[in-house]
Amino acid sequence: MAHRIANESLRRKITTAEDAAEMIKDGDNVGFAGFTGAGYPKALPVALAEKMRRTHAEGNEFRIGAWTGASTAPELDGSLAEANGISLRTPYQSDPATRARINAGDMDYVDIHLSQVAPLVWEGFLGNLDVAVIEVAGITEDGHLIPSSSVGNNKTYLDRADRIILEVNSWQSADLEGMHDIYYGTALPPNRVPIPLVAPGDRIGEKYYRVDPDRVVAVIETDQADRNTPFKPLDDTSRAIANHLLDFLDYEVEQGRVPKELLPLQSGVGNIANAVLAGLLDRPYHDLTSYTEVIQDGMLDLIDSGKITVASATAFSLSPDAAEKMNRDAAHYRKHIILRPQEISNHPELIRRLGVISMNGLIEADIYGNVNSTHIMGSKMQNGIGGSGDFSRNAYISAFVTPSTAKGGAISAIVPFVSHVDHTEHDVDVIVTEHGLADLRGLAPRKRAERIINNCAHPDFRPMLRDYYEHARKVANGQHTPHDLEIAHSWHQRFLRTGSMKPEA
């Protein structure tokens, strides 16, 4: 493996994960690589968790602030959370052990728009960054770092951390070299300048991370795969949602409101997003582009088919099969894929300029179009807001997609009043379920309610929603957004009590 570390002085810092873990102390803030289970450090966190467990067993404190790009994997979030070694976690997670700690009140979780993490770190608002732990695909002879399968906040963590630990992972394809575009033009105000990107395929930065070798305290060699999870086969619900959305885009093109090559597509992670991408394969579009957070399987298929010319993102999120394909053909894919820092992939300036069409999932929406992306029944954190706010606020068209029910029909995704708000009525253009699409652009709240109930809600819940709405119109203190706060959250309460939002028989 030594060829992955072409720089001599950094090669002299090769050590074990266990020895490197000794360089992290109780109370440190640690910036980890990792975005949607790609490109996270795989050895150090496990060794660190082991050290935490020993320290705790000796009756001593050992917890850190853990900052990442976004979600990581069992080796990182999982092992540290199981060791109860994280006092504060930011910005996004999807790990079961971490989620349990957050909702037990054992771990502080600060949920931040993904585009804002890097500036916040520079601004000093999150405190000092003590250590960066960054996975790379290799180190060049002159000491530059070849990024691996995610970029996330790595550039910023490398710039700002007092001490740096590198993991060089030879599982990652050496041909990733040249796929990345690391922009070094950000600054603190008043010295910020326009970001010179006007198309998803523009390269405005460098292929490598810069690193100050004096701050590198350890280099670890690894050879482990990313957490690549197979996608479920497309189901009828996802396919129906995708078709409604694609029919809508067809119509917008027909009306001349969207160009025939569409506009750069952003899609959240998951089965519905993959269904949309799969659906595009069968439509007569070409010369498509994507400006998004993650490259999923469906995106590779669109690149393979020639439908998408270029996709910009900050990370991969692939199935094991697709990851294998990427590792084999990275030299080909790097002509069509650019991975950037998440500050750039999610930058409001760029999303608005490019006119991105965004598609994100939700947990629940209310009849007036407010969206909850994060909380279960008001109190319990699921994953986090991720980049959905960056995209939906600034998109050309912001769509939210969801099956109309969850838990086998016990939960309605359309409710009278969401139990938490992440995206306000001002930021939600379109809501889509398997039953249909509600185009909310230019509509006042009461018109939105009618459209959402009639087009999107599951038929089982439509009469209940209509009852609530008609009742609210009668008793509300104003007819702009009629509510009865007495019963606005009664569906959630009923679910907590009975396990279903449906009335007790």
Added chain:
Amino acid sequence: MAHRIANESLRRKITTAEDAAEMIKDGDNVGFAGFTGAGYPKALPVALAEKMRRTHAEGNEFRIGAWTGASTAPELDGSLAEANGISLRTPYQSDPATRARINAGDMDYVDIHLSQVAPLVWEGFLGNLDVAVIEVAGITEDGHLIPSSSVGNNKTYLDRADRIILEVNSWQSADLEGMHDIYYGTALPPNRVPIPLVAPGDRIGEKYYRVDPDRVVAVIETDQADRNTPFKPLDDTSRAIANHLLDFLDYEVEQGRVPKELLPLQSGVGNIANAVLAGLLDRPYHDLTSYTEVIQDGMLDLIDSGKITVASATAFSLSPDAAEKMNRDAAHYRKHIILRPQEISNHPELIRRLGVISMNGLIEADIYGNVNSTHIMGSKMQNGIGGSGDFSRNAYISAFVTPSTAKGGAISAIVPFVSHVDHTEHDVDVIVTEHGLADLRGLAPRKRAERIINNCAHPDFRPMLRDYYEHARKVANGQHTPHDLEIAHSWHQRFLRTGSMKPEA
């Protein structure tokens, strides 16, 4: 007055407001000038309302879609609303008659981020724009329009409307010529480019509006003052809020997180904002700048004192005395003031680039830092979101300011769960009341709750808030954002029932 209309062919289109009103039809969408009671058309809307009244008396329909910059005045919003002549209103209003229509369910109101109106009009998502009714300070010989005391969406409405009606108002100072910067570089995607503004004082556009003379169907001469309302003298509450905020900024400068010239200031309209500006007069700052929506009295004082070198906005919002001063000394002030389209004054790209420090009012905040800026007790619209979302989402530091109580102490501005959300927990850095300041940066929800209750809530409500929070921690389904949805809105319900959020004796 004819000298205000130096262009001969447009001079030939001079007519009466009554005749011009004949050119507007039932069902038209009309884009009006006007932003915070400045620069709105003063004659045409009154004549149009009269025509609507006559038409309604004859048993016929006559209602329009009324689009503006932001709030206007009794002559525009007031007279059209009283005539029940508006079917749909967007984007911001603060008129009592309009508010009554909205809350009676007579008028659709679409509440849009102010930066997004112009792009939405271009994108065609709000429908066709039939007429533009724009106030100007004059017309140059070659047919360019000299903007008056607000810019708002005038550039876009002039560009997009089928028919244009101009009001040339000689009350406005002729010396406004040269104060404005009308940027003509916006486009539809995929043709958008970086906006080349890197400091509040940069001029990137033209002094005048362009206009297609063939689409001008009428020119009306007026001589009426803007709706300039006197500010209340500063009270102790506003002064206390301002002091907490300024002490915080002092501290941030000391810590090196904010430069000693601060960063461009944005402040909402009203007494607290004016108190902050007044407070700056007594602090040792210099070389300050402002990048904001409106120029208030306090801003002129800061310019007079030499503390602020340049202020960028989209409109004035002055007292009668200050307006007189402006009309007298516009030739001086135009060296320090730039009025721009609201698409530019509120542009996310620019607010984030400049690192604006934003200060906006609120109706209520909850213990976790979610902010309601628009709704009274969940259903009733007050004014609208205005530019508060554009600024708070993209600000370097986003502060929200409010007295801790309203209605003589009957309403707490800090509640368990806001009755509507306009700014989510992700977008609120600092909350300030007369009792203190809660710095929420980098805090998880439970820590935020403790700080908001202890620092900001009125002492009368603190024990009630603590009771709610402690109770919620016991019963919630998760400890991330502990709530009891059964009673989360009980304070609002109690107010609606009894006229007070305080428990019945």
